[in-house]
Amino acid sequence: xKIATWNxxxxxxxIDTALxxxxxxxxxIACLQEIKSVDEGFPTSAFEDLGYNVATHGQKGFNGVAxxxxxxxxxxxxxxxxxxxxxxxRFIEGVFSVESGALRVVSLYLPNGNPIDTPKFPYKxxxxxxxxxxxxxxxxxxxxxxxxxxxxxxxxxxxAKDPSLWLNDALYQPETRKAFRAIETLGLTDALRATTxxxxxxxxxxxxxxxxxxxxxxxxxxxxxxxxxADRLVSVGIDKHVRGWDKPSDHVPVHVELxx
DNA sequence: ATGTCGAATTCTATTCGA
Numbered sequence: 001x002k003i004a005t006w007n008x009x010x011x012x013x014x015i016d017t018a019l020x021x022x023x024x025x026x027x028x029i030a031c032l033q034e035i036k037s038v039d040e041g042f043p044t045s046a047f048e049d050l051g052y053n054v055a056t057h058g059q060k061g062f063n064g065v066a067x068x069x070x071x072x073x074x075x076x077x078x079x080x081x082x083x084x085x086x087x088x089x090r091f092i093e094g095v096f097s098v099e100s101g102a103l104r105v106v107s108l109y110l111p112n113g114n115p116i117d118t119p120k121f122p123y124k125x126x127x128x129x130x131x132x133x134x135x136x137x138x139x140x141x142x143x144x145x146x147x148x149x150x151x152x153x154x155x156x157x158x159x160a161k162d163p164s165l166w167l168n169d170a171l172y173q174p175e176t177r178k179a180f181r182a183i184e185t186l187g188l189t190d191a192l193r194a195t196t197x198x199x200x201x202x203x204x205x206x207x208x209x210x211x212x213x214x215x216x217x218x219x220x221x222x223x224x225x226x227x228x229x230a231d232r233l234v235s236v237g238i239d240k241h242v243r244g245w246d247k248p249s250d251h252v253p254v255h256v257e258l259x260x
Numbered sequence: 261a262t263g264t265c266g267a268a269t270t271c272t273a274t275t276c277g278a
Contacts, residue, residue, distance in 0.1 A: 009278085010266050034278085036267065061267055062277060112278060120277095152278095206278095207264035250265080250278085 001098075002026070003105060004255035005148035005221055007033040007204075011066070015043050017247055022050055025239065027255060028070050029094070031107030031148040035064035042066065059089040065107040065149070071096045080108075082130035090127070098260050100228075101143060108149035113170030121170050124152070128179035136186050138226075144260065145226035147188065150251060152220055153180045155190070158199040159219040171220060188224040191256045195236045203238060204251045212243050221254045232259040 004027040008014045011032065022030065030052075035042060037058045044054045047068050057078040058064035067076070075095035080086070090109040095102055108131070113124030131147075138145055154172040157163040166172035184190060192201065202217025211217065225233060234257040242252045 013266055034266095114278080206262085209261090209263050 001028045001103075001258050001260040002255055003029045003031070003146050003148065003223070003258065004253050005031040005033070005107065005150075005223060006253035007109070007150040007221060007249060007251035009034050009036070009249040009251065011035040011037050011042060014247065014249060015046060017242075017245055017249070019046060019050065020245070021239070021242055021253060022047070022052075022068070025253065025255065027068075029096075029105050030068040031105065032066040032068065033064075033107060033109040033150045034062070035066050036062055037064055055092060055094060057089045057092040059087070063089045063109060065090060065092045065109050067092055067094045067105065067107050069094060069096065069105075074102070080127065080130050081134060083126070086127075098144070100260070102141075103260060104138065104141075104143060104145045106145075106147045106149070108147065108151075110149065110151045110153065112152050113176065116168065116170050116173060121173075124170055125175055125179055128176070128183065132179070132183045132186065135183055135188065139186055139188075142228060143226065144229040144232060144258070146229055146256070146258075147224040149222070150220060151180065151222050153177065153222075154218050154220060155180050155222075159202075161200070161202065161214075161216045161218070166218070171218070184224065187227055189227075189230040189233075191223040191225050191230075191233060191236045192219070192238075192254070194225075194230065194233060201238060202240075203254055205243060207250055221251055223254060223256050225256070229258060233257075234259055
């Protein structure tokens with residue numbers, strides 16, 4: 001089973017690109033972030049026409065996440081628990097029936113957190129702690145679980161072309177990296193790093209200053225796997241070529257193949 | 261020289277968030 005994650009940076013502005021990628025990659029489940037659309041504005045029928053079931057958690061203007069799935073949804077849960085005052089649409093969980101039982105897949109858009117001297121940074125860290133608590137609870141189910149999305153975290157120096165450029169950025173603060181490790185050390189596996197120690201592997205390149213042409217990128221889109229999912233991991237890929245298409249998102253899709 | 265982009269409102273221009 002192929003499960004992919006992609007921050008598309010606006011589903012309405014990117015619909016042609018999104019459909020072209022779906023046709024090419026044919027993921028069984030796709031996790032989208034930054035749909036920048038309310039649920040009613042999401043181009044659901046365009047994806048349904050390609051054989052997908054669609055679940056969205058959107059809001060006006062920015063944020064917003066979605067799940068596209070060839071499998072029917074048994075259950076959909078919207079929003080990350082832990083703060084009733086948080087109205088950002090950044091989290092959606094789908095539950096699917098597979099031979100072994102349940103498969104859970106989350107599409108998450110972790111807060112950017114910049115600038116770090118504003119409330120945005122503590123909001124990011126608090127969101128990460130809520131995610132840690134949520135993941136700890138889900139891991140007790142001992143099911144295949146895929147936590148996929150734009151984490152807005154540069155976990156290690158090798159995940160940036162030039163780490164020195166990110167020293168004052170929320171994506172690379174020691175507190176950010178520590179909070180990410182605290183999620184991983186619950187027992188989640190970073191799918192890409194389970195398969196390679198290569199550096200130079202990125203998932204985001206800024207639109208500005210010819211970043212893609214210089215390969216001045218960062219790896220911030222991750223798929224974290226529960227033990228039951230990691231045991232089934234076959235391969236991981238980054239669809240880097242999509243960044244070279246017309247009207248690209250600044251992120252590219254990342255995908256795993258699981259023996260499910 | 262942050263050199264770009266998408267969305268919303270302030271709407272043939274500016275701001276916000278990334």
